[in-house]
Amino acid sequence: MLPEIHANLLVNDSQLGDSLNQAVHQGRRGDFGLLLALISEDARDLPRIDEPKNEQGEPDWRRYFDLPAANPLYANEEDALRAPQLSALAGGLHQDSLRLLLAMRAEPLRVSDRALPAEVSGNLNPRTLARLDGSLKTGLMVQPERMLDVLNAVHATA
Secondary structure: OHHHHHHHOEOOHHHHOOHHHHHHHOOOHHHHHHHHHHEOOOHHHOOOOOOOEOOOOOEOHHHHOOOOOOOOOEOOHHHHHHHHHHHHHHHOOOHHHHHHHHHHOOOOOEOOOOOOOHHHHOOOOHHHHHHHHOOOOOOOOOOHHHHHHHHHHHHHHO
């Protein structure tokens, strides 16, 4: 299902051509709202010009903005040892100590790196599911024939 949905997802308003402008000029408020709602609101989908890269070639925004290390996504052996201690603190109503330990190192989001539970994945939009699967390609498609149409239209109006 994701490949055909991905083909219909909009990343940038340039993919709409001039239909957004036509909706404004013709007073079609419903179409204008629909077209804007179809554009992705995820900032990670927008193209970047000068983004820092890590060893894997992916953007490293934590280093760029000097942010602390990310909270773990998956549990490891250390978390299995911490779980009884955190449970004992919660059971003994030692909320301040529990908050301090969780602030020092938050609990992982998932027990393992396998698929998300259905309760979580059922609430995600198709673009986020594709990003988690690794099948999302965020680059804008190059359409030289579209650029020629735009240049011809500008030349005709000049």
